Amino acid sequence: MKIRRATKSDKEEVLRFCINTFEWGDYIDQVWDLWYLDRSGILLVAEHEENIIPNERRSLVIAVSHVSLCPDNERIWLEGIRVNPNYRRRSVATQLLSKMISYGKEQGAKEASAMVADTNIASQLMMERNGFQVISKWSYYSIDNIPKIVDKVKKPRSKVATLKDTEMICNYLRRSEVFKSAGETYVNSWRWYPLDLCSSTLTDLIKNEKVLLTGNDPIEGIAIINKDKLWNQKKNNSFQIVYLDAPSVKILEDLITLVINLIHSDNALYDRIQIYSPQTTYVSLALKEVRQEWSEQFLLYRREI
Secondary structure, eight states, rough: OOOEOOGGGGGGHHHHTTSSSTTTTTTHHHHHHHHHHHTEEEEEEEEEEEEEEEEEEEEEEEEEEEEEEEETTSEEOOOEEEEEGGSSSSHHHHHHHHHHHHHHHHTOOOEEEEEEEETTTHHHHHHHHHEEEEEEEEEEEEEEEEEGGGGGGOOOEEEOOGGGGHHHHHHHHHOOOOOTTSSSEESSOOOEOOOOTTSSSSHHHTTTTOEEEEEESEEEEEEEOOOSSOTSSSSSOEEEEEEEEESHHHHHHHHHHHHHHHHHHOSOOOOOEEEEEEOOHHHHHHHHTTTTTTTEEEEEEEEEE
């Protein structure tokens, strides 16, 4: 078996075995072109040579994966490992993982991270065999019909944070057990990045009006949002909460209510709220109140390289 960079001609062959990966299908067809053109990473395929008919050998593409260097150049993000079902249990995924880690070392990265569904036991075992540890557990929720929760719209106590709130936000997060359980990370386009309070990351989020807060000296709860168009959207129809942190159901509901108000006041059309949150009882209870349509759980893995 040989692992190499993907070529344009590999796409059709890869997509044949990336159809029913999950109950709802797969997303590789939506990200292939982005990953192929990614200047900060590489799209890999595994190639296997075998006899198709007597005396004739042919190379088949049997697996794919993508690795990308994170913006801080200190970490790599591993994603999209898929193996043709006919070639599983042959350590193909492990070899792809090794190749991605080698790429990270070549780029000077010091850590590698990946997200695995909590139902994907095979991938969890592979990650753990290769030195990865779970640093955080996350839930993903989708509220797919915003009009269902119009009755929740009211004037919340929450507000969009400004730079004057930076110190209070930092103090809140330093004390927050939720922030610790999140591995001190937040989500950006299905990649989990460190939220280093000593770097410019938080300041940039605040400047771009992506931080919401409840309470004022002391802060009682925080949410980070994202309204940018995503790779899997033909139109900008998903409003995301990419970090959610509060000590009670009431505060969480207040933050979500502000999000609903922002959606109704925005000229863009949104038909879905996507919420990424560290797993907490409060979040689950609050989201039952707004009748979420879909939820999944994930494990965030990390290791030094």
